[in-house]
Each structure stands twice: as structure tokens, then as C-alpha cells.
Amino acid sequence: MSSALSFSSICFEQGCWFKEGRKIGVADKRAKRPSSMSFRVSAKSSVSSEKDIRIGLLGASGYTGAEIVRLLANHPHFGVTLMTADRKAGQSMESVFPHLRAQKLPRLVSVKDADFSTVDAVFCCLPHGTTQEIIKGLPTALKIVDLSADFRLRDISEYEEWYGQPHKAVELQKEVVYGLTELLREDIKKARLVANPGCYPTSVQLPLVPLIKANLIKHKNIIIDAKSGVSGAGRGAKEANLYSEIAEGISSYGVTRHRHVPEIEQGLSDVAQSKVTVSFTPHLMPMIRGMQSTIYVEMANGVRTEDLYQQLRTSYEDEEFVKVLDEGVIPRTHNVRGSNYCYMNVFPDRIPGRAIIISVIDNLVKGASGQALQNLNIMLGLPETTGLLNQPVFP
Ligand SMILES: NC(=O)C1=CN([C@@H]2O[C@H](COP(=O)(O)OP(=O)(O)OC[C@H]3O[C@@H](n4cnc5c(N)ncnc54)[C@H](OP(=O)(O)O)[C@@H]3O)[C@@H](O)[C@H]2O)C=CC1
Numbered sequence: 001m002s003s004a005l006s007f008s009s010i011c012f013e014q015g016c017w018f019k020e021g022r023k024i025g026v027a028d029k030r031a032k033r034p035s036s037m038s039f040r041v042s043a044k045s046s047v048s049s050e051k052d053i054r055i056g057l058l059g060a061s062g063y064t065g066a067e068i069v070r071l072l073a074n075h076p077h078f079g080v081t082l083m084t085a086d087r088k089a090g091q092s093m094e095s096v097f098p099h100l101r102a103q104k105l106p107r108l109v110s111v112k113d114a115d116f117s118t119v120d121a122v123f124c125c126l127p128h129g130t131t132q133e134i135i136k137g138l139p140t141a142l143k144i145v146d147l148s149a150d151f152r153l154r155d156i157s158e159y160e161e162w163y164g165q166p167h168k169a170v171e172l173q174k175e176v177v178y179g180l181t182e183l184l185r186e187d188i189k190k191a192r193l194v195a196n197p198g199c200y201p202t203s204v205q206l207p208l209v210p211l212i213k214a215n216l217i218k219h220k221n222i223i224i225d226a227k228s229g230v231s232g233a234g235r236g237a238k239e240a241n242l243y244s245e246i247a248e249g250i251s252s253y254g255v256t257r258h259r260h261v262p263e264i265e266q267g268l269s270d271v272a273q274s275k276v277t278v279s280f281t282p283h284l285m286p287m288i289r290g291m292q293s294t295i296y297v298e299m300a301n302g303v304r305t306e307d308l309y310q311q312l313r314t315s316y317e318d319e320e321f322v323k324v325l326d327e328g329v330i331p332r333t334h335n336v337r338g339s340n341y342c343y344m345n346v347f348p349d350r351i352p353g354r355a356i357i358i359s360v361i362d363n364l365v366k367g368a369s370g371q372a373l374q375n376l377n378i379m380l381g382l383p384e385t386t387g388l389l390n391q392p393v394f395p
């Protein structure tokens with residue numbers, strides 16, 4: 001049995017794949033390398049996957065769903081066998097996203113018509129508020145990565161306060177693992193249900209968590225000035241996201257009360273072991289993808305900017321997807337576009353005792369679909385970079 005390809009109830013033995021003791025496929029003799037063995041699933045499915053692990057995509061007709069499909073084109077094991085949509089149910093993925101036409105994909109169906117016996121794992125790319133009930137109804141054998149905000153807050157009352165609706169899967173919440181990959185990898189390995197972080201919380205926590213853990217910055221007066229491309233708001237039509245509203249200008253939104261505040265504070269407070277508060281203001285930028293968080297911090301007494309820099313360098317030296325740039329180099333959203341990378345750097349403020357941190361990601365990749373794929377790779381025992389090593393697109 002291949003350890004890399006043995007997970008949940010599926011295993012590979014003597015040239016055949018077994019699921020719950022039942023033979024479901026044989027290795028393709030044409031496959032050149034054992035690590036990329038392919039087979040045709042015998043379970044009934046709208047599309048037979050050439051790959052060995054069958055993926056269901058809920059909300060496939062949205063931006064993050066499409067981004068997962070794009071990334072999976074380079075994944076040797078994950079093949080999409082189920083895709084759901086709401087308004088676009090019944091259509092082909094090619095008609096919704098012509099750029100994905102080269103891939104053989106199943107037709108979009110509504111969630112109520114989805115057959116989950118045809119999948120081994122699920123990415124859930126639905127709007128928050130719709131997700132808890134749907135995930136509650138899924139077979140418990142499935143590994144699930146939820147990209148929405150529905151399971152990110154541990155405290156149910158906090159969820160209800162910030163999202164303005166009752167939590168509909170309180171029992172399930174207890175087993176959820178928060179999927180900030182580089183910092184919670186060991187928990188993710190054992191998880192069945194992962195709450196993928198929000199895009200802003202990813203760009204903020206990656207630099208701040210190691211600094212708080214090492215007691216290098218103060219827990220108050222943290223100011224986060226964050227900026228996002230418009231794809232962060234999803235594909236649904238909204239007046240505020242029209243070209244004429246976005247182009248040639250910048251808009252702040254969620255001022256004093258954006259729903260990512262409790263998510264950021266939860267992560268930072270966990271490592272600080274005391275309540276950390278932040279001032280957070282997001283802005284919508286006239287660009288399609290990309291996210292920058294510029295973070296102003298007060299350093300602990302006697303700490304210098306170089307200490308912050310060295311701590312981040314050490315924390316991420318073995319990480320593929322988090323890069324602390326050379327001293328003085330300014331991270332730019334251009335340089336991570338279309339990729340799973342987070343670039344960051346630290347600068348001394350003119351005001352003594354303060355430092356400025358800049359962190360950039362692609363909101364659709366490290367901020368959503370890329371990190372989700374990284375997490376599912378880990379949950380299924382695969383190398384976490386699988387399908388994710390494509391380089392950024394520039395310009
Ligand atoms: N965009 C981003 O940068 C990020 C997004 N996220 C989160 O990921 C999730 C998906 O985001 P994104 O792809 O941008 O969103 P989109 O609005 O682009 O896509 C939403 C998807 O959900 C489907 N859908 C909408 N309402 C329902 C419903 N009531 N029942 C079933 N399906 C429904 C839509 O179907 P149809 O189109 O057919 O109506 C579509 O497939 C959201 O929770 C979002 O907050 C997280 C991090 C970053």
C-alpha cells in the first residue's frame with residue numbers, strides 16, 4: 001500500500017484501488033510513475049475521472065470554484081466529478097467559464113441534485129450563511145474544506161453577532177480546524193472539516209502570528225490598512241462592484257465593523273493567550289485580483305525592526321509559499337498574482353518603536369482556492385505543494 005495515497009477509506013494494494021474493502025479501480029498500466037497512477041472510477045458518476053481522488057466542488061460557478069478547477073488542471077490526483085451551481089445549474093462549466101474549456105468537467109447541478117456517493121472530498125465555495133446547513137447534510141466520510149466564513153469563528157455567539165444570523169451547525173463547529181496552513185499544519189493533518197481562512201485574515205495573520213508568539217510586538221495599537229481586488233466580492237452582480245463604481249478610485253468599506261475583525265482577533269489572541277485587538281479598514285481597489293495589508297505595530301520594549309525581520313525569516317525559511325523578501329524590498333501584488341505565494345517584509349517607521357509590515361497575496365489563490373487545495377493535500381497525506389507550484393503571472 002502506498003502511504004502517500006492511502007487516506008480515509010481508500011487504499012492502493014497490488015495494483016488495485018480499494019474503497020471500504022471494495023475494488024473500485026485498477027492502476028493504468030500506461031502510467032509511467034507509480035506516484036501518478038491513473039484509473040477510471042467504476043462508481044457511477046457524471047464524468048469518469050482519469051485521476052484517483054474524486055473531488056466535489058460546491059459553488060463551482062463562482063470565482064473561487066473556477067480557480068480551484070484551474071489549479072486542479074496541474075494536480076495529478078484530484079479529478080472533479082461533481083460540480084454544483086445555483087442560478088447556473090444545468091449549464092456546462094465551459095459556458096460559464098470558457099477559459100476552462102480544455103478540461104473534461106461534469107455539468108453543473110444544483111446542490112439538491114448532487115450525488116455525493118461520486119466523491120471522496122469536497123471544496124465548499126458557497127456564500128456564508130448558506131454553508132452550515134449544506135455541510136451538515138454531507139456524508140461524514142467526506143473530507144471537506146469550506147472556503148466560506150461559516151465555520152471560522154469558534155465562538156457561536158460571536159458568529160451570530162458578526163454575521164447577523166443563527167449558527168445552524170453548532171455540533172459540527174466543535175470539530176472544525178482553522179486552515180491557516182503554515183501555522184496550523186499539524187491540526188490540519190488530522191482534520192475532517194477545515195474552515196479555510198478569509199483572504200484578509202490570511203494576509204494579516206501570516207506576518208503577525210510569529211511576531212506575537214515571539215513576544216516581539218505589543219498587543220494593542222495594531223493598525224491594519226488593507227486593500228483588495230474586486231474579485232474578493234465574488235461574481236454575483238452588485239451595484240457597488242460595477243466598473244463605473246470601481247475604476248479610477250478607491251473606496252473604503254466595512255469601516256470600524258468588517259466581519260474579518262473577529263477572525264483576525266481570534267487568531268492573534270490564541271497565540272497571545274490574551275485578548276488582542278486591531279483597527280482594521282479594508283479598501284476596494286481598481287484591480288481584479290490581489291490583496292495588500294499594510295500593518296503598523298508597536299514593538300515590545302528593546303526590540304528593533306531587525307528582530308522582527310529575523311523572526312519572520314526564521315519562521316518561514318522552510319516554507320514554499322511564504323517568502324520574507326530581502327531587506328528593503330517592497331512586496332507588490334503584481335509579484336504574487338495567480339500564485340499561492342505570500343510575500344512580506346518589515347520596515348522601520350520614522351517614529352521610534354514602531355514598525356511597518358507589508359504583506360501581499362492573491363485573494364483568490366493564497367486567500368482562498370490555493371490555500372484550500374494546500375489544506376486538502378495535507379488532509380489526504382499528499383505533498384502540500386501538489387498542483388500549486390505554478391509561478392505568478394506578471395504583468
Ligand atoms: N472571492 C474571494 O476572493 C474569496 C472568497 N471567499 C469565500 O468563498 C466563498 C465563495 O466565494 P466566490 O467564489 O468569490 O463567490 P461567487 O459569488 O463568485 O460564487 C458563489 C457560488 O455559490 C453558488 N451559490 C450562491 N448562492 C447559493 C445558494 N443559496 N445555494 C447554493 N449555491 C449558491 C453560486 O452559484 P450561481 O453562480 O450559479 O448562482 C456560485 O457557484 C464565499 O463564502 C466567499 O466569501 C473566501 C476568500 C476569498
Ligand SMILES: CC(=O)N[C@@H](CCC(=O)OP(=O)(O)O)C(=O)O
Binds near residue numbers: 128147232233234284
Ligand atoms: C472585496 C471584498 O468584498 N472582499 C470580501 C472578502 C472576501 C473573503 O475573504 O470573504 P469571506 O470572509 O466571506 O470568505 C469582503 O470584504 O467581504
